[in-house]
Amino acid sequence: MKTIIKSFVSILILLIAFIVLLPNVTKAATSGEAYQIITNPGQDMSTEVNINWHSDVEGSFLEYTLKTDTEYSEAKKVVGECHALDFEEPGDTWTVYDFSKRNVCQATVSDLTPGTEYMYHVGKTSFSKNYFFKTATGSGSFSFANMSDPQFYGGTSAQAWYNLMSDAFEINKKISFVLLNGDVVDQGNQGSYWNLLFANEQLSTTTIAAAAGNHEYYAGGTTTIDARFYNAHYNNPDNGASNVMNSSYYFIYNNALFIVLDSQKTESGTWATQIAWFREVVENNPTQYIIVSSHVSVFGAANGSNSGTFRNAWMPVFDKYGVDLVLTGHDHIYARSKKIYSNVESNDYYRGTYYVIGGVAGSATKYNADKLDKTKMDKWFELTTTYGIVTVGSGMITYRCYDKDKNMIDFFQIPAKRTGNAVEDFSKTDFIANLAMEINEEDRTTGRFVWTKDLYGYVNRITLYGDNNKFIESRFIYTDNENYFNLSGIADNSISNYRAVVEFRDGTVEERALTLSTIIDYGNITNVVSNLTDESLNITWDSTLNTDLLSDMKIYIDDKIYATIPLKVMLKEFAIPRDILKS
Numbered sequence: 001m002k003t004i005i006k007s008f009v010s011i012l013i014l015l016i017a018f019i020v021l022l023p024n025v026t027k028a029a030t031s032g033e034a035y036q037i038i039t040n041p042g043q044d045m046s047t048e049v050n051i052n053w054h055s056d057v058e059g060s061f062l063e064y065t066l067k068t069d070t071e072y073s074e075a076k077k078v079v080g081e082c083h084a085l086d087f088e089e090p091g092d093t094w095t096v097y098d099f100s101k102r103n104v105c106q107a108t109v110s111d112l113t114p115g116t117e118y119m120y121h122v123g124k125t126s127f128s129k130n131y132f133f134k135t136a137t138g139s140g141s142f143s144f145a146n147m148s149d150p151q152f153y154g155g156t157s158a159q160a161w162y163n164l165m166s167d168a169f170e171i172n173k174k175i176s177f178v179l180l181n182g183d184v185v186d187q188g189n190q191g192s193y194w195n196l197l198f199a200n201e202q203l204s205t206t207t208i209a210a211a212a213g214n215h216e217y218y219a220g221g222t223t224t225i226d227a228r229f230y231n232a233h234y235n236n237p238d239n240g241a242s243n244v245m246n247s248s249y250y251f252i253y254n255n256a257l258f259i260v261l262d263s264q265k266t267e268s269g270t271w272a273t274q275i276a277w278f279r280e281v282v283e284n285n286p287t288q289y290i291i292v293s294s295h296v297s298v299f300g301a302a303n304g305s306n307s308g309t310f311r312n313a314w315m316p317v318f319d320k321y322g323v324d325l326v327l328t329g330h331d332h333i334y335a336r337s338k339k340i341y342s343n344v345e346s347n348d349y350y351r352g353t354y355y356v357i358g359g360v361a362g363s364a365t366k367y368n369a370d371k372l373d374k375t376k377m378d379k380w381f382e383l384t385t386t387y388g389i390v391t392v393g394s395g396m397i398t399y400r401c402y403d404k405d406k407n408m409i410d411f412f413q414i415p416a417k418r419t420g421n422a423v424e425d426f427s428k429t430d431f432i433a434n435l436a437m438e439i440n441e442e443d444r445t446t447g448r449f450v451w452t453k454d455l456y457g458y459v460n461r462i463t464l465y466g467d468n469n470k471f472i473e474s475r476f477i478y479t480d481n482e483n484y485f486n487l488s489g490i491a492d493n494s495i496s497n498y499r500a501v502v503e504f505r506d507g508t509v510e511e512r513a514l515t516l517s518t519i520i521d522y523g524n525i526t527n528v529v530s531n532l533t534d535e536s537l538n539i540t541w542d543s544t545l546n547t548d549l550l551s552d553m554k555i556y557i558d559d560k561i562y563a564t565i566p567l568k569v570m571l572k573e574f575a576i577p578r579d580i581l582k583s
Helices: 002-021 026-030 155-171 191-198 272-284 307-320 428-433 578-582
Strands: 035-041 049-055 061-066 076-079 081-084 103-109 117-123 131-134 142-147 175-180 208-210 249-253 256-260 289-293 325-328 334-337 354-358 377-381 387-392 396-402 408-415 436-439 447-450 459-465 471-476 484-487 495-504 509-517 525-532 536-543 552-557 560-566 573-577
Touching (some): 035 131, 035 191, 035 249, 076 103, 155 387, 256 272, 334 396, 377 408, 428 509, 471 484, 536 578, 552 573
Parallel strands (some): 142 175, 256 289, 289 325
Antiparallel strands (some): 035 049, 061 117, 081 103, 117 131, 142 387, 334 354, 436 447, 459 471, 536 573
16 A cells, blocks of 8 residues: 555646746736736837737726836736637638637727837736837947747747747847748647647747747648737738738837748738739838848748749849848758849849748747758758847848857848938928939940939839830839949940930939930130231140040141140140241
């Protein structure tokens, strides 16, 4: 009997130890009035954040205040917009697991002060623990963590991500938010997997910007037709593409525009709706940097990747709008491309985008072997846990990649294509007046159409037409550092006519006619005056001759050369003896 009791006690101790070591997910999932709480970006991160939570009661709300107001004495109340969680739709062929009956609630906290630390709690009669966030300053450098594919399926895989989150904030204590490039959970229809996300203590101290991955769309091996599981757990800015609201969105953090794509919604092989939305977002939100997040990668080849179709649809868009950095996941390998423009390596300072596949920020069981097109890559690591810390400064973006032991295994920098400084006194009239044509004096069949660099934030597109309305070039102006079109095939010794069309960001369009002359201007001799005296014929003149193009001037008497005068002497008078004239 003692042996049986002793064995039972031993088993009980082991069971207790096992439970203690598991992530604390039960409390997060069953706290009643408010649980699965998360802070997501607002459209302008200097003044706004979005908050999502689940609740088992009606009428839950949040209170927020300054971080220093520990008693919530100055707190403001925001009532969430709540709806019953219901994943069931006619025609569904899958089962939803571990989602109790509950409400999904969303709230936007706006009119915040830039560069300020806030805290909030959520509930009704009792409140959650405190959650914290800090608004963007509106200018200056900042850092964020970049992670991909933690893909929780149990306590061990979740703990791997918890550790990496902790390491990232230990390496850089000023991380402003975490960007997750999809596949946070292994199956979107598994409520217990989502519980693992919200069990991470780090979520209470930071903001999460997440993309939807194919695993968020998964339900028991079947891919759903929408992001219903993802949308129940994130409250993103209400500014996405019409067919993928919330799973596509954008936000601005200081000098950077972040655009998050839903790469799972392909519209029968095309991304037409999202591409049209992307263009509108970029054209109406001029910033120094453009950073894109997508789950599907551009150059990957693993996991049945559709990177080829994604690349064909999106790379021309990224090229056109001067995207600086595209952060992706899906392929479970870390890889960093060369600077790519038009699908080849670019040596042009102002053209080209860097593409990063973020690797696995989680369990080693999720690694993939190398299946990359290495011709486009500068660095890659297979079978390695990785995450990035990205610092966005006034002159460049710096990316540092770390492994699970906090070793920095990759480092690269992206110089800014734009200054990011829009002038305050921009004048359309002055801008149009300063459009100009320039000839290349070393090769007069080439030249440039130029404009001033103060267009940043005010001009969308410049188009140039030649003689007979012949189209020459049209360009969306994504940088203020480049201010010309190159011209070639210019006719020699002629005058060419051009028409410049400028489309301003406010929707107005203005034109200006321009000319470019290749007729060589040698200068002129004017005001020639002769005066005959008893001794000589005195001649004076004014000269604007181009001494760089002409070597000398000749004086003729009765069609015969009398004198050759080097132009470097620059004479403006000459005397011919009278006896020479008589002869």
